[in-house]
Amino acid sequence: MSKKYLLVLLFVGFQGFAQKGLTFEDSLRGSITPERVWWDLKHYDLVFDVDPKKKFIKGLNSISYQVLSENQSMQIDLQFPMKITYIEQNGQKLTFTKRGENAYFIKLADKQKVGDRNSLSISFEGKPLIAKRAPWDGGFSWAKDDDGKDFVATSCQGLGASVFWPCKDHMYDEPDSLRMTVTVPDSLSDISNGRLTKMCIDSKGNRTSTWEVKNPINNYGVNLNIGNYVHFGETYKGEKGDLTCDYYVLPYNLEKAKVQFKDATRMLQAFEHWFGPYPFYEDGYKLVEVPYLGMEHQSSITYGNKYKNGYLGRDLSGTGWGSKWDFIIIHESGHEWFANNITYKDIADMWIHESFTNYSETLFTEYHYGKSAGQDYVIGTRANITNDSPIIGKYNVNQRGSGDMYYKGGNMLHTIRQVINDDEKFRQILRGLNKDFYHQTVTTEQIENYISSKSGINFSKVFDQYLRNTKVPKLAQKSSKGMISYRWENVVSGFDMPIKVSVDGMEQFVYPTTDWKKLKGKALKADRNFYVE
Numbered sequence: 406m407s408k409k410y411l412l413v414l415l416f417v418g419f420q421g422f423a424q425k426g427l428t429f430e431d432s433l434r435g436s437i438t439p440e441r442v443w444w445d446l447k448h449y450d451l452v453f454d455v456d457p458k459k460k461f462i463k464g465l466n467s468i469s470y471q472v473l474s475e476n477q478s479m480q481i482d483l484q485f486p487m488k489i490t491y492i493e494q495n496g497q498k499l500t501f502t503k504r505g506e507n508a509y510f511i512k513l514a515d516k517q518k519v520g521d522r523n524s525l526s527i528s529f530e531g532k533p534l535i536a537k538r539a540p541w542d543g544g545f546s547w548a549k550d551d552d553g554k555d556f557v558a559t560s561c562q563g564l565g566a567s568v569f570w571p572c573k574d575h576m577y578d579e580p581d582s583l584r585m586t587v588t589v590p591d592s593l594s595d596i597s598n599g600r601l602t603k604m605c606i607d608s609k610g611n612r613t614s615t616w617e618v619k620n621p622i623n624n625y626g627v628n629l630n631i632g633n634y635v636h637f638g639e640t641y642k643g644e645k646g647d648l649t650c651d652y653y654v655l656p657y658n659l660e661k662a663k664v665q666f667k668d669a670t671r672m673l674q675a676f677e678h679w680f681g682p683y684p685f686y687e688d689g690y691k692l693v694e695v696p697y698l699g700m701e702h703q704s705s706i707t708y709g710n711k712y713k714n715g716y717l718g719r720d721l722s723g724t725g726w727g728s729k730w731d732f733i734i735i736h737e738s739g740h741e742w743f744a745n746n747i748t749y750k751d752i753a754d755m756w757i758h759e760s761f762t763n764y765s766e767t768l769f770t771e772y773h774y775g776k777s778a779g780q781d782y783v784i785g786t787r788a789n790i791t792n793d794s795p796i797i798g799k800y801n802v803n804q805r806g807s808g809d810m811y812y813k814g815g816n817m818l819h820t821i822r823q824v825i826n827d828d829e830k831f832r833q834i835l836r837g838l839n840k841d842f843y844h845q846t847v848t849t850e851q852i853e854n855y856i857s858s859k860s861g862i863n864f865s866k867v868f869d870q871y872l873r874n875t876k877v878p879k880l881a882q883k884s885s886k887g888m889i890s891y892r893w894e895n896v897v898s899g900f901d902m903p904i905k906v907s908v909d910g911m912e913q914f915v916y917p918t919t920d921w922k923k924l925k926g927k928a929l930k931a932d933r934n935f936y937v938e
Contacts, residue, residue, distance in 0.1 A: 427802050433480075433508040434565070435751070435803035437577055440480035440510055445471040446578045447522065451570060453587045455595070455631060457555035460547050463530035466571050469580075470524070472517045479511045479525075482567035482574035487531035489571055494525040507567060533569040536560060539697035540707075544568050548696035550632060550655050555593060557631040558695040558707060563752060563805060566624035574624055577750040577846050583618040589631050596630045596653045598622060598705045599688040618704070619687040621844045623748045626703035630693045635659055641673050641690075644682040648673070649689040658694065661712040666692055668734040675772035676739060676765060681836040684746035684843065692734065699733040701740030701762075708733055722785030726770050726778050739765030747842045753798035754849045755805045756872060760796075760814025761835075767815060780934055783819045786812040787936065792875045797849060807875075816936040817871040823934045824867070824903055825860045826914075834859045866900045871936075873897075879938040880904060880917060882929050889926045893917045895938070905932040 448469040455462050468481075483489055485506040492499040492511055501511045517523070534544035540560035550556040559569060567574040586603075587595035591610040599618035606612050630653070637659070638651040650669055654662040669692060677683060683690060688704040695707040698717070710717060710733035720727035743761035764783070771779025789812040796814060798806035807813075822831045837859055838852070849872070857864045870878060879895040889908070893900055901918045908926040915924065931937055 427799070427804075430505045430507065431802040431804070433505055434482070434574065436801045437575060438480055439476065440478045441573060441575060441578070443472065443474045443476040443517070444479065445473050446573050446580050447471055447582075449572065449580050449583045449627075451583070451585045451627075453570075453585070453595075453629065455557065455587065455589050455629065457547060457557055457590070457593075457631070459532075460535070460545070461530070461532050462569065463528075464570060465526055465528050467524055467526045468573075469522065472519050472521045472523065474519060475517055477513045477517060479513060480573070481509045481511060481527065481571050482507055482565065483509060483529060483571040484534065484565070484568045487529060487533055487567075487569060487571075489527055489529050491528040492525060494523070499525065509571070527571045529571050534564075536697070540700040546696050550696075551657060552633065552655075554633045555590070555631065556633075556655075556696045557593075557629070558697065559629045560697060560700045560702075560707070562625040562700065563803070564625075565803075566627055569629075570627075572624055576623060576748060576752065579621040579623055579748065579846065581621055583622055583627065584615065585618075585627070585629075586613060586615045587629060587631075588613040592633065593631050594634045594653075596632075596634060596691065596693045596705065598627060598703055620685050620703075622703050623745065623846075626701070626705075626745055628700070628702040628705055628707065630695055630705070630707060632694070634694070637663065639670070641670055643673060643686070644677050645686045648683055648686055651689060651691045652693075653691065654694040658712065662694070665712045665731055666734070668731045669738070671730070671773060672735050672738045672769065675769045676742060678772060679765070679768045679832055679835055680742040681839045684741055684839065690738075690741075699737050701737045701744050703741065703745040706734075706737045706741075708737075710734070721789065722782045723788060724781045724785040726774060726782040726785075727766070729774065730769065732766070735766055735769050736762060739769075742839050746839055746844060748846045750846045750848055751800050752803055752805045753800045754847075755798070756796045756810040756814050757847065757849065757852055759810040760818055763811045763815035764818045767819065780819075783815055784933060787816055790816070792877065795875060796872045813871065813936070817867070819934060820871075820902075820936045821856065821860075821864060821867060823905060823932065824862060824864075826905075830860065866897060867902050869897045870900055870902075877936070877938050878902070880906075880929075880931050884927055884929075887925060887927065888923050889929045890921045890923050891915065891917055891929060892921045893919050904935050904937065906930060907932070 450467040453464040536544040536546045539546045543560035543564045546558045548556040561568045565574040585597045591612040595614045597616040599616045602617045603615040634653040635656045641648040685704045691705045698709045700707045715728045716732040739762040744758035749757045767779045767783040770782045794807040796806045796810045798804040853868045876895045881894045882891040907930045
């Protein structure tokens, strides 16, 4: 990923965050601090030694980076109770200080010259945070499978990869590539991101696996999955050629998986149509069984939906269409395009991941079951919208917005599609996003401007209404003497979104503003595909 992007932000201190429960710790985690901005992350070379019995890990992270501006202090994050034990650069031990519980500031001895590519190595160890409710409240999941064998996995979106390894834990900067070498007891296997390039068993009976990722990867996309896995796979003939699809499951679930995982190729058919080529052909596509529900780890999608259709057997739309496919396979795989290919710079813009991926469920349904089925599905999910707080969160403090980024965000995109009123143009916008922002981190502003530019329609007020406001637009109307008066109410200033309506049974577009307008007719009804009152 190109990281020429330099967002010049002043480091915000404790006083600015004391209000509303925000702290100096939040600013260290969520800001592009002076100790982060001067270096461009290039590569992680990670080594893990995992002891499931003690719930203990130790490891080494060798970080390669390029110097963008002169600075002798580097911020690296590692969350308590994990700890850094040793840092070295060019054979010299480096000193470091700790601010708060999780931020380490390294004093670099060698002069950091602009343009130089340097590296340093960080040793670490500890008992990482145990996930309370993975993947939402993540960390390490230490479990046992039905045969009593260790079954271990990581999940850390929002929480950050620094929950178990030292890194530049801010989403704006991704490594261009990554290697992971993981050692576990030999009765188990580790399945991680990318492709397996080496595996061996040492004299003590420990199994070591090395995985190579050739594409940029966001920090929470890096994962460990450890269990008594069996493997099967297939080759998908996709837009960019042959894509290897590998599936890792527990032995007693193999036959169920061979049936349930057929949704993987159906997913690829639908999403390559709508979004363009799978973004990580070089690293392959994997589904990996885990002891929690699932997560969008890049090229290593984790699965725990109990081999049921829907969401643990439940149709989230209430229409029946969501029971025809496996929610975790479809939703989490949709994130390969929106989250792993196109990644937010700040978690406040998490809607970029979740709104588009929520709508991918509708597009999958439409691709395989027809347009009306897709419409039924997305409209059915409106029952899950709460309108409790804005979808966009607070910037620079690692704070996401409302959970409405899922269902409301999906319905916002469906509404925007109706305004564009050209399904092929809408499809090309989705494909264009994945092409023009290929392997990049982005802001809300970039996505908003792109959709407005490519559609030829200014959607700025629509985004303001649905992303930054909790009110649902209301199409108010009154009729008298064969005339209908109509206008927008409950909207942000300047909201003038066109809407398709039925007037006495005849469909047409009208162009309301906050002022009353009139047309001939007795009754006006908004098209159900627009998320309005």
